[in-house]
Amino acid sequence: MGKGGHNTSIGSGHDQHLDTTTLPTQHRLPTLSEIKVKIPPHCFRPTVLQSMSYVIKDIIYVALTYFFMCQIEKLFKYGFLFFPIYWCVQGTLYTSLFVLGHDCGHGSFSIYPLLNNIVGTILHTWILAPYYTWKLTHNKHHKNTNNMDKDEVFYPKRGIKYQPSFRDDIFFWFPGLGWFYYLVFGYTPRTINHFNPFEPLFYNKHSLGVCLSLSTYLGMCYLMYLYANSFGFINLLIYHLIPVFIFACYMVIITMLHHTEIDVPWYADSEWNNVKGQLSTVDRHYSYIHSVIHSIGTHQIHHLFTKVPHYHLEEATIHFRKAFPDLVRINEESILVSFSRMCKIFTKQRCIDQDVRIFTYSNDEIDNKKKTS
Numbered sequence: 001m002g003k004g005g006h007n008t009s010i011g012s013g014h015d016q017h018l019d020t021t022t023l024p025t026q027h028r029l030p031t032l033s034e035i036k037v038k039i040p041p042h043c044f045r046p047t048v049l050q051s052m053s054y055v056i057k058d059i060i061y062v063a064l065t066y067f068f069m070c071q072i073e074k075l076f077k078y079g080f081l082f083f084p085i086y087w088c089v090q091g092t093l094y095t096s097l098f099v100l101g102h103d104c105g106h107g108s109f110s111i112y113p114l115l116n117n118i119v120g121t122i123l124h125t126w127i128l129a130p131y132y133t134w135k136l137t138h139n140k141h142h143k144n145t146n147n148m149d150k151d152e153v154f155y156p157k158r159g160i161k162y163q164p165s166f167r168d169d170i171f172f173w174f175p176g177l178g179w180f181y182y183l184v185f186g187y188t189p190r191t192i193n194h195f196n197p198f199e200p201l202f203y204n205k206h207s208l209g210v211c212l213s214l215s216t217y218l219g220m221c222y223l224m225y226l227y228a229n230s231f232g233f234i235n236l237l238i239y240h241l242i243p244v245f246i247f248a249c250y251m252v253i254i255t256m257l258h259h260t261e262i263d264v265p266w267y268a269d270s271e272w273n274n275v276k277g278q279l280s281t282v283d284r285h286y287s288y289i290h291s292v293i294h295s296i297g298t299h300q301i302h303h304l305f306t307k308v309p310h311y312h313l314e315e316a317t318i319h320f321r322k323a324f325p326d327l328v329r330i331n332e333e334s335i336l337v338s339f340s341r342m343c344k345i346f347t348k349q350r351c352i353d354q355d356v357r358i359f360t361y362s363n364d365e366i367d368n369k370k371k372t373s
Contacts, residue, residue: 018107029275032323035304038156043312050311051109054294055100055119062093064247083238089245092289094127095254098247099294099310105135106306108140121213125220128244130183131240132195132213137186145303146259146280148352148359153187154256156266156359160351168347175256175339176248189325193246245327257284258299260342260361261331268357278303283317284338300329 024300043064047164069086073079079347103109104120117132124131137152143258144150156325171178190198195214202210228236284297294310301316321328331338345361352359 003055007117029327032275035320035324038114039301039305039308039316039319042074042083043316044307046103046110046307046309047109048110048112048115051103051309052102052119054311055123058100060098062090062097065090069239087238087242089108090243091250092292094243094247095296096291097123097127098129098251099127099296101131101136102296103294103310105131105138107305108309117209117276117280119180121216123190125213125216127247128217128220130194130213130217131208132209133197133199133202134183136206136210137192137194140201142303142306144272145277146264146266147269147272147277148356149272152190153182154260154346155187156350156356157189158352158356159354162348162351171252172343172347173248173342175252175343176245178252179248186306202213253335254296256339256346257331257335257342258282258297260336260344260346261329262342262363263360264329266359279329281328282331284331284335286335302329 001189032065069082069090072082100109100125101120104116107113107116109116109119120135121131125136140150144152146155148155174204183194191238195217197203197210197214202318213261224236224240227240258281264280264282266280267276279300281299282298283305286293286297290297294312295304295313298313298317301313301320304320305316333341342361345363349361
């Protein structure tokens with residue numbers, strides 16, 4: 001696979017529609033065990049002290065950002081002009097809180113499930129993300145990565161013809177709305193409501209965790225109601241809800257770009273296997289905020305091994321790239337440029353025929369690579 005631009009093809013000189021399970025022995029994909037032995041063992045071991053240090057640090061940053069903005073608005077006549085900067089900074093920090101809760105959901109925050117669920121629920125609820133239900137759908141995504149018949153979101157849709165729509169324009173300009181839409185309605189045609197404890201995926205053995213998480217969410221809504229009563233809804237909007245929306249924009253952009261790129265294959269269930277699916281993710285660097293949002297763009301290793309905590313992702317990735325250079329997918333294009341480019345391609349090419357077994361996006365709008373292998 002390549003570095004730079006949007007070259008993400010495996011190897012060189014191979015038809016991008018080839019099923020790699022049929023390639024000659026020298027091109028056989030390694031097993032997860034073969035990849036794992038190339039990564040230092042300590043990369044798989046989270047520690048409570050180190051994980052909690054990031055939680056405390058991020059909470060302090062969030063509190064300080066809020067405090068300084070309050071002081072700026074109070075002390076300066078035109079202090080309100082700084083709000084766009086505040087929204088960007090606080091929205092980015094909210095994203096960092098989400099990533100820590102995301103680690104909790106994978107069990108890469110600590111080896112203690114109860115601690116993971118408590119910390120994850122607190123962090124996600126603050127930014128209006130339903131922790132436990134999203135954890136379940138996200139883990140389902142990891143079990144079916146780039147399986148167009150079973151994945152959770154941004155998968156190609158079968159048997160639907162592309163038609164320009166106003167909703168696609170809204171998604172392009174206001175991607176954060178897509179996050180809230182997904183939480184309530186899922187991603188059609190596989191719909192799911194993250195606030196409904198009776199969804200089949202949430203019901204039964206997960207009922208307690210789901211109900212406790214959603215109850216905490218209701219508690220957060222009540223706290224926001226009390227805050228709005230005391231300081232006004234506008235204050236709640238500009239200090240908290242707009243940063244939440246900025247975080248939601250991050251979520252949509254990050255999630256889409258992890259799995260949507262030229263030459264990154266999507267597989268029908270009959271062609272899919274775990275290693276092929278997990279390798280069909282793209283590493284991207286988020287410039288000066290990359291470390292702030294805890295290296296979430298370093299995504300191939302995260303998908304191969306969800307137990308690697310965020311603070312070991314970069315180190316594990318170095319060893320992976322050294323051992324398996326032909327399996328690396330990196331895109332070094334600017335994030336917003338990538339999103340603008342791929343959002344347009346995704347919108348026009350996501351509708352595929354019923355019999356497609358392996359699908360890739362293409363720069364060519366005429367031949368959009370909707371072929372079978």
